[in-house]
Amino acid sequence: MSWDSYHYAIGPTVALVVVAVLVLLLRWTFSHGRSLVERRPERGSSDEYGLLEVVSAPSTFVEAEVQRRTLVDAGIRATLAPTTEGPRVMVFPDQAGLARQILDGQGRPPA
Known part of the structure; x- marks a missing residue:
């Protein structure tokens, strides 16, 4: 064979x-x-997100998303994190000051 x-x-x-x-x-x-x-995904506390720093603690996810989009439109990398304390808008530490100014309405986004 x-x-x-x-x-x-x-x-x-x-x-x-x-x-x-x-x-x-x-x-x-x-x-x-x-x-x-x-x-x-599991929700953690706001200090469990590595390098990211909280710049805003809005009461609703809608408000948090509006703030995140405001920062993104200003050229800042931002994320919305659903933490155990509620929604938090987070950015990297080197952009935290500018992000807080923009959200407070005191600063202008970079051109």
């Missing part, structure tokens, strides 16, 4: 095995609630 008579079946068989392995991997990766990649 020679393997030369089966050479036409080797290519499609390998392709089917590869597709089956990919299907199993993707099904495992995207299964609901069991992914190793996806995790639900």
Whole structure:
């Protein structure tokens, strides 16, 4: 018996095995609630955000988003963090003073 008579079946068989392995991997990766990649974000206190510094503590998320957009429009990288104390607008420390001035209405955004 020679393997030369089966050479036409080797290519499609390998392709089917590869597709089956990919299907199993993707099904495992995207299964609901069991992914190793996806995790639900947890709320922490405002001092658990690394280098970011709180520049504003608005009472609602809508107000916080308006303030964040104001800072972004002024060229300051800002983020809205849902902390355990409520929403906080945070920026990097080197831009915190300017961000506070802009939010207080005392400063003008850089040109």
